[in-house]
Structures are given as structure tokens and as C-alpha cells.
Amino acid sequence: MPPEDSAPDAGSDADALETDYSFLGRALRRRNAAAFVHVGDRFDDDMRYLTRFGGPDRPYAFVYCNGTATLCAPTLFDDQARREFPGDDVRVANQGDAAGRRAAAVLDDAGASGTVLVPQHVPHDAAVYLENAGFEVASTAAVADARAVKTDAELNRIRRVQRAAARGVARVEAVLYDAAVDGDELVWQGGPLSTERIRRQVNEVLAAHGVSDAGNTVVGAGASAADLHFTGVDAVRPRETVLVDVSPRGPDGYYGDMTRTFAVDPDGGWERRAYVAVEAAREAALAELEAGVAASTVHEEASAELAAYGFRVDDDAVGFTHSTGHGVGVSLHEAPALSGDDELEAGTVVTVEPGVYDPDEGGVRLEDLVVVTDDGYELLGEYPFGLVPRSRGD
Structure with a gap:
């Protein structure tokens, strides 16, 4: 029989969506890397998975460094980011700040140096900001691999x-x-x-x-x-x-x-x-x-x-x-x-x-x-x- 035509049930707060970032820690240790960074908007599925944040159609950044997950929230979306992001820290943007530059600033505050892992499809300008800040940028499939196995x-x-x-x-x-x-x-x-x-x-x-x-x-x-x-x-x-x-x-x-x-x-x-x-x-x-x-x-x-x-x-x-x-x-x-x-x-x-x-x-x-x-x-x-x-x- 087909399912009963009952009330909408596509979403629920009973089982909150989290993201276990331990896979990023393992990827960093395997590659002897300092941090993981991604930049994207609400249409980027890797960002949706990493942040659980339904933000705007302009870029924002996610940074994982020293065991801490940080979302660089876009301007005017900081309250929503704090509600939705399951990580450790939300940083609010200054108007006009490029997401890649903000990610580099987070790494600088954390005292990071060396290699930064990014997904292969990270925006080119974000990679350039990281390189200009003195980091070596290397790609990883860690997020795609983690997404394959569901909680x-x-x-x-x-x-x-x-x-x-x-x-x-x-x-x-x-x-x-x-x-x-x-x-x-x-x-x-x-x-x-x-x-x-x-x-x-x-x-x-x-x-x-x-x-x-x-x-x-x-x-x-x-x-x-x-x-x-x-x-x-x-x-x-x-x-x-x-x-x-x-x-x-x-x-x-x-x-x-x-x-x-x-x-x-x-x-x-x-x-x-x-x-x-x-x-x-x-x-x-x-x-x-x-x-x-x-x-x-x-x-x-x-x-x-x-x-x-x-x-x-x-x-x-x-x-x-x-x-x-x-x-x-x-x-x-x-x-x-x-x-x-x-x-x-x-x-x-x-x-x-x-x-x-x-x-x-x-x-x-x-x-x-x-x-x-x-x-x-x-x-x-x-x-x-x-x-x-x-x-x-x-």
C-alpha cells in the first residue's frame, strides 16, 4: 500500500543534525597538515554538510584547526549561524570582507603554519588568499568520503x-x-x-x-x-x-x-x-x-x-x-x-x-x-x- 497521506513530516527537531569533525582531524594527521578550510555558499553541498547552515548565496568560510571548528558567518546572518552551526565558534564578518581572507585570519589567530587542506573545488580566490598568507594549499577528498556514510x-x-x-x-x-x-x-x-x-x-x-x-x-x-x-x-x-x-x-x-x-x-x-x-x-x-x-x-x-x-x-x-x-x-x-x-x-x-x-x-x-x-x-x-x-x- 502507498504511504498514508498524513501531515508533513519531512523535518523534525527530535534528532538534531550534527557533524562529527573527527574525520578532519584524521585527515590532517595523515597529511601532517595544520588545518582544513572550505569556502562556499548555500548551494555548496560540502559547506551544507560541514556547517548545517542555510546561509545566503554569497561565500562564507569554514575552518577546522587545532580541533576547533569555526564558521565565518556572512554579514547579517550571525544569529542564524549561531542557531544552526554545530561547531565551536562563529565569527561575524565585517562588511566586504572576502571569505578567504577571513579564513586566513582565523588561522593566523590560531598560530597555524604549514599545509592547509581544502576540497578540490574550493574557489580559486580563497586558495590565493591562503597562499598569500604563507600557507601551502593541498586538496583532499576527506569531506566527500565522510559524506558517503550516513549517521x-x-x-x-x-x-x-x-x-x-x-x-x-x-x-x-x-x-x-x-x-x-x-x-x-x-x-x-x-x-x-x-x-x-x-x-x-x-x-x-x-x-x-x-x-x-x-x-x-x-x-x-x-x-x-x-x-x-x-x-x-x-x-x-x-x-x-x-x-x-x-x-x-x-x-x-x-x-x-x-x-x-x-x-x-x-x-x-x-x-x-x-x-x-x-x-x-x-x-x-x-x-x-x-x-x-x-x-x-x-x-x-x-x-x-x-x-x-x-x-x-x-x-x-x-x-x-x-x-x-x-x-x-x-x-x-x-x-x-x-x-x-x-x-x-x-x-x-x-x-x-x-x-x-x-x-x-x-x-x-x-x-x-x-x-x-x-x-x-x-x-x-x-x-x-x-x-x-x-x-x-x-
Whole structure:
């Protein structure tokens, strides 16, 4: 059954989001470095993870030195920074101070010298300020690596957003179930049904449950269902596949990700064969999930299952054209990729999303979010399967 359409639950103060900065201390010791610095704005997911601060769209700085985490808050945002930042110190900016210069000042006050670690995508001007202050700047992947393994509080955020995603999918199925076949088109509530009308229905449900669609709601039909990220307008017709990929973002910055595929009055041809194959590939992929397993093993098993059903794999246009999954957290796509060779760790959140596509036929994808455990996996949200839309009740 679909989740109950209850009050919004995408956010909660019951389990406060913290960031354990001990991973930065370990990175500094391994590299014999003095400090870690990052500069970014509210659109930088590493900064969101490090600071838990929903600041403005102008740069601010985070500094970790001598075991102390400092946020250099932007002007007029110091009160919000003190409420949200889980670190040790908030420093207030002077009007016009560059974030990189402020980070260098924090290091100077701490008596730091030598190497400063930064993410590879740190702004160039911030790196220049650090170098001009006498520091050697070196890149690190420590933040990306830390983000891959989720805490219980992070998992709870993702579960809540995934429940909202499932409600969005439920709305699509309800609309398709209620649509009437009128010749070569589907009619719903007095007018032809289109991908845009469905998208609006999904996004309305997401907003009602406290999450943002973030421009990520993908609805494709027929040929456009073979477009992995279709956000245009297309007619929804009987017998064609309708692919809906719902990837909302919650108020704390964490994403959900769920895909289902439907067809109204299918004729039992390509779309039925593809659906059965993708269901089997999904089960094969899930059977491989476990801490210590190479991520690529999951993709290889899904690919082998689809090939056994006669679908091409590793093709750019037809068949299985993408990885079986990717990490999800404060970014919709983050480490690890299920096409890589790194071993999966317990606490890693990934999508499992095999699919097959043919521009002449349509597209079928089934996607869920799971957290890897020591002995397998846990689904972070559920929604029933079935190619033909049905009434799921209230």
C-alpha cells in the first residue's frame, strides 16, 4: 500500500543534525597538515554538510584547526549561524570582507603554519588568499568520503523525504488509474493528459509534505520515457510507458529518489518484457548489496540479468545505458557510484535503479533508496510495483 497521506513530516527537531569533525582531524594527521578550510555558499553541498547552515548565496568560510571548528558567518546572518552551526565558534564578518581572507585570519589567530587542506573545488580566490598568507594549499577528498556514510540522524532525514517521494509516485498512479482512454489519447479531468500535468500533480504533493521538488521531477511518456532526465511537455497516451522519477529535497538539504513506470492499457509487448526484466535486475542487484562488496559487483549482476532477457547493456542509446545506482545525501548524486570498484560500507545510502530504454519503444526504470548494512540492506522507503495502474485505496 502507498504511504498514508498524513501531515508533513519531512523535518523534525527530535534528532538534531550534527557533524562529527573527527574525520578532519584524521585527515590532517595523515597529511601532517595544520588545518582544513572550505569556502562556499548555500548551494555548496560540502559547506551544507560541514556547517548545517542555510546561509545566503554569497561565500562564507569554514575552518577546522587545532580541533576547533569555526564558521565565518556572512554579514547579517550571525544569529542564524549561531542557531544552526554545530561547531565551536562563529565569527561575524565585517562588511566586504572576502571569505578567504577571513579564513586566513582565523588561522593566523590560531598560530597555524604549514599545509592547509581544502576540497578540490574550493574557489580559486580563497586558495590565493591562503597562499598569500604563507600557507601551502593541498586538496583532499576527506569531506566527500565522510559524506558517503550516513549517521542515524541523516538516515532519518532521508527516510522522511523518501516517504514524500512515495506519495508523489502514488499521486501519479492515481491520476493514471482515473484517466480515460479516448482513441489515441488519455483524458483526465476534462482535458488531454500530459507529462507537465502529471509533474504539477507530483510537485503539489511534495510541497504539501514539506519538501521541494528542486526542479528534479522527471516525467516521460513514450519516446520521452527513454530520455533519462526529461522535464519537457509530452502527450501521455495509452499503451506507452510513463516513467516518473521523483527526487525531492527536504528542509535539511537531504534528498529522496524513487522511480516507477506505468502503462495504461498496455498491449503486452516491449513494455511488458522490459518491466519483467527490470524487476529481475532490481532483485539481482539487491541480492548483492552488503558491506564489503565491491560496488561494481552490484552493477555487473544487474547488467547480467538484463542481458539474459535480451537487452543491451553499456550502450549509449538503447538498453541499459547507465550505472545501477549512486550515492544520495545532501547531493542527489554523490559517492559511491555502483559502477566503481570501491567496497561498500555499512551506512552508505545508494539508489538501486536498473532500467532499459529504446527511443522507438519507451523506457522502464524502477528505483529505490537503500542503506547498506553489515548483512545486506534496508529499504529507506517503499512503494508497490506494477506496470498497470491500480487503485491503492486511501
